[in-house]
Amino acid sequence: MKLAGLEPMVADGPQLAPLPAPLAMQQLPEEQGHQALLVTRSHPALVPGGRLSLANGPETSLDFTLEPAESLADLLGEPGPAAVLALLLFIARTSMGTLRNREDPELAATCHRLAQQARHLAPPLAGVALCGPALALWQPPQGIGGMPAYILSEDRLTLRLSRSRQVLVLDRAPGNSFLIEGQAANLWALQPPPPGTPALAELPRQGEAGVALHHAGMAELAQEGATNAKARQYLRAVACLAPTEPPRVSADPQRPVGGALEVALDDHAGGLFLRGWLRDPLRLVESLQLRSAFVEEPFGAALRHRYARPDVTKTFAQSPHGGAGSLPGFVAWLPQVARQPQAQWMLRLLLGTGDRLDLTSPPGILPPQQARDAILGGLPLSALTEAMLDQAILPAVGRLQAAFLADRAEPEVVRIGQPVAAPAVTVVVPLYRNLRFIRFQLAHFARDPAMRETELIYVLDSPEQRPELEHLLRALHAVYRLPVTLVVQAGNYGFASACNAGAALARAPRLMMLNSDVIPAERGWLPTLSAALDADVALLAVGPKLLTEDGSVQHGGLYFERHGALDEWYNNHYWKGAPRHFPALDQPRRVPAITGAAMLLDRVRFDSVDGFSTAYAIGDYEDSDLCLKLRAQGGEIGYEPRAELYHFERQSIRDHAVHDRNIATAYNRRVHQARWSQAIELLMARPEFIPTLAGGLA
Secondary structure (H helix, E strand, O other), X not given: OOOOOXXXXXXXXXXXXXXXXXXXXEEOOHHHOXXXXXXXXXXXXXXXXXXXXXXXXXXXXXXXXXXXXXXXXXXXXXXXXXXXXXXXXXXXXXXXXXXXXXXXXXXXXXXXXXXXHOHHHOOEEXXXXXXXXXXXXXXXXXXXXXXXXXXXXXXXXXXXXXXXXXXXXXXXOOOOOEEEXXXXXXXXXXXXXXXXXXXXXXXXXXXXHHHHHHHHHHHHHHHHOOXXXXXXXXXXXXXXXXXXXXXXXXXXXXXXXEEEEEEEEEOOOOXXXXXXXXXXXXXXXXXXXXXXXXXXXXXXXXXXXXXXXXXXXXXXXXXXXXXXXXXXXXXXXXXXXXXXXXXXOEEEEEEXXXXXXXXXXXXXXXXXXXXXXXXXXXXXXXXXXXHHHHHHHHHHHHHHHHHHHHOOOOOEEEEEOOOOOOOOEEEEEEEOOOOOOHHHHHHHHHOOHHHHHEEEEEEEOOHHHHHHHHHHHHHHHHXXXXXXXXXXXXXXXXXXXXXXXXXXXXXXXXXXXXXXXXXXXXXXXXXXXXXXXXXXXXXXXXXXXXXXXXXXXEEOOEEEEEEOOOOXXXXXXXXXXXXXXXXXXXXXXXXXXXXXOEEEEEXXXXXXXXXXXXXXXXXXXXXXXXXXXXXXXXXXXXXXXXXXXXXXXXXXXXHOHHHHOOHXXXXXXXXXXXXXXXXXXXXXXXHHHOEXXXXXXX
């Protein structure tokens, strides 16, 4: 039967109608005669007993009645090896290509059953080298050839393209899987690597064949690293263990060209953040290349974010060839260039004479937190532009922040004293480094009867202080008999993560978020806040009046105002610095937002917006973000001045070196701006929220 030119038709009632694309047909090898197969997407008429017609014009047609086939024998009779492989290849190619249903587990299961029935045709194939704990290298006897290969498991059909055409990188424990090789139509049953299988790194010691296999394996891993997290993890380990060169800079004032690639940081998601400087007063550089073991990429277009470097300008001020210009510094972020991790990068300057100058970076695969802080701490605030923030800083730091939090270990919980039986409120206090206010805070809690019915949770974000803090809390419990829960984070995951970790353990229906440097001015402050939340059903959260140590007002509600070079929304405080009993600040009212230093809200509300956002680095703007998330659900934020507490402001955050340099605040403000600019615009148009020039309410 000639397949070319045939038009499939299916019964549509009493009539035959064309079978819609996509569909495919295949003729099996001659050993089975002229047997043909047709594969198509699901169609109502394609059921047992349905009619199928293959027509070639009005005069030639073949009519069939569709019958179910439960096995290869039902479908093909007694198929030979070539027919079985042709059938499996046909289904694999068609499902991955024409039908585009590679993720269909039912189709994969059907193909797997066919392969199982043909297992006697599939010789075993074991891994030949180990690529870390999760992957292995597999080498069919005659290689992969020029056609795609397919991995067939019980629930998935996967297309694999071999870069080397010799080997494949697959899971070390393949399960009950098959490899279908498309060039010579071979079928293998995959077996785990046998005991004694060498590691990939050991292959070069096995002579010329081992070296060739190692090169082929690394080429496959480099290809897999773009999409396979396991391969990327292995490549990162290899890169980190490989020897690195000393950083290479060109800073000689007697030379006409100079530069340095000071930072080349892997963002743990395939991107690369770069920082450095270039000097070329005579325009001798024709082009630039970014290079690694896997990459050779033009770099000139990435140099659009330039900034002043007074140190570089000073170094070359007296150079006979000219200075460094006003903006020698540069930053860049390339989103996909580091899909194969590389510990060290080179920036090659190609000169018009044919000479070249290579600038080598320090090792650039760092833990996500360290890499994030290196970016945030490596630029002066004056360098930032809107484009630099949006196109380089935000995406790189955002990826690193996500990678850092993705590896967050579960915190350790230490309970001190008998917990309160049925607390009405849980007070969550995050701690980072600064422990000097705890004894004063607990002393004030101890003299307030309401705090005896309150659950108290301290969350430590600097785990190295755990022995000191636990000793202090146990000693204070011996004096005051206030039960305390201590939550010890595995690392410094930031304000938002600490608050969320405490809230996750809270047993009360209400949460009081309280900074460690906030001390009550008098008893009864917590019932006062709870009463304010009860009195106005529209309120989603309420905050108290916060005072500085000299008695002036630090917080009477937050509002937003635009200013700065980037015209962004900043958080500000109504009448900050006013006297304690300034009339405008002694009235309960609704406000745009409140500070996270002291915030009461219902636990169900907190959970409904997933708590504090962890997208902000280190700490800043999480509180107004939470208020705006709550507002988006419909409701208001309240200020209750009859509850007064002292706030010894920013005592913990100043201990963080990166944050103290201000770029972390600029980053967080930009994240906040991107999320909430339009919502803030509408909010601050409400007459009751518009501040006067003096900082209070209109």
